[in-house]
Structure formats: C-alpha cells, structure tokens
Amino acid sequence: MTTPLRIALIIGSTREGRFGPTVARWFEAVAGRRTDIELTVADLADADLPAHWTSDLSPRGRAFVEQLAGADAYVVLTPEYNHSFPASLKQAIDTAGRVWRRKPVGFVSYGGLSGGLRAVEQLRPVFAELHATTVRETVSFHQFPFDEAGQPRDHEGAEQAATVLLDDLLWWGRALRTARGNDEAWSEAA
Numbered sequence: 001m002t003t004p005l006r007i008a009l010i011i012g013s014t015r016e017g018r019f020g021p022t023v024a025r026w027f028e029a030v031a032g033r034r035t036d037i038e039l040t041v042a043d044l045a046d047a048d049l050p051a052h053w054t055s056d057l058s059p060r061g062r063a064f065v066e067q068l069a070g071a072d073a074y075v076v077l078t079p080e081y082n083h084s085f086p087a088s089l090k091q092a093i094d095t096a097g098r099v100w101r102r103k104p105v106g107f108v109s110y111g112g113l114s115g116g117l118r119a120v121e122q123l124r125p126v127f128a129e130l131h132a133t134t135v136r137e138t139v140s141f142h143q144f145p146f147d148e149a150g151q152p153r154d155h156e157g158a159e160q161a162a163t164v165l166l167d168d169l170l171w172w173g174r175a176l177r178t179a180r181g182n183d184e185a186w187s188e189a190a
C-alpha cells in the first residue's frame, strides 16, 4: 500500500472568538475517515510567531515550522478579511519560507457573500512565488452555513466538496513526493 500522504491543515485566523476551528474540526473529521491521508492540524493561534519576519523563532515557532516541513501537502483554511486573507496567515507563510517548495496547497475558505474566495485567489500568487502548486478544487462556505453542533447544514454537499479537494491534493501530493525523491538537485537545495 502507498504511504499515506501527510497533510497539514493550517488554521489561518488567530483572533479571539474566531470561526476557523469550527470549520477545521469538521474538515479533520472528514479527512479522518480516509486511509490514504494523515492529517494534522497546525493552528496559527498556537504557533507563537513574531509580528515581523525573523529567523529567530521561539521553541513553539520552530515546532510549528517543523510540523509544516514534515508535511507532503497543505490545506490552508482561510477567512476573508477586507477582500483578502488575514495578516496572520501571510506572516506564517513568509516565516515558514522554504517548507512549501514543490508541494501542493489546497484551500478551504469561509466568509460572507464570496465565501472567502477572494482570499483564496490572492493566496495563489503568494504560493507560486514560494514554488508551491495550488490545486484547483476548493471548499468554500458562504455566510456560515453551520448548525449548532458545528456541522455544515448541507452536510452531503460539503463532504463531497472536501472529498474532491482531498482527491486533487492526493494526486499532486503523491506525484510531487515522488518527483522530490527522485531529484537530487532538489534535495541538496532543500
């Protein structure tokens, strides 16, 4: 059997009372029903990253970057803040620097009318600059369609969208994992 793809789910917002963990718990449960992936949650609220870019990180900051470095692929969970993504997320992407190289990134977004899709579209060129591949399929939640139990009201539709995203990420993740393993120049540079 192929080794499961290691995916880090990054919770991109950090503010008190944020909605992100509700979406993250649902996504984690969906991913947990699969045997072809292993998903861990990387929560920016726990990462203790400094407000400015520096290579001098706290032990928790270093552990966060190491967690990301150990993943084969990423799912970035982002809300929309003023038609873009949160500053906390940009800081984490910049700080983690080289971990993204030659790996795929998928998105789960949420927000008002646009469901966070404007944030997603602005994240794509950022990841391209970092030599990551962003995958086409996305999951997006418009106007917080979750019930009191923290489940999407359209449970089936949401789960189907998550499955399509994870399948897409799995294809790219396996292909790029193999390519990285076969590329001596890449491993020397990494």
Ligand SMILES: Cc1cc2nc3c(=O)[nH]c(=O)nc-3n(C[C@H](O)[C@H](O)[C@H](O)COP(=O)(O)O)c2cc1C
Residues within 6 Å of the ligand: 013, 014, 015, 017, 018, 019, 020, 021, 079, 080, 081, 082, 083, 084, 110, 111, 112, 113, 114, 115, 116
């Ligand atoms: C500073 C700020 C700006 C926002 N701007 C937008 C926006 O441009 N479009 C939108 O659909 N929602 C916007 N929202 C609503 C957020 O997407 C929504 O509150 C979401 O829950 C924020 O994610 P969080 O709860 O994980 O922090 C904004 C929220 C904040 C705090």
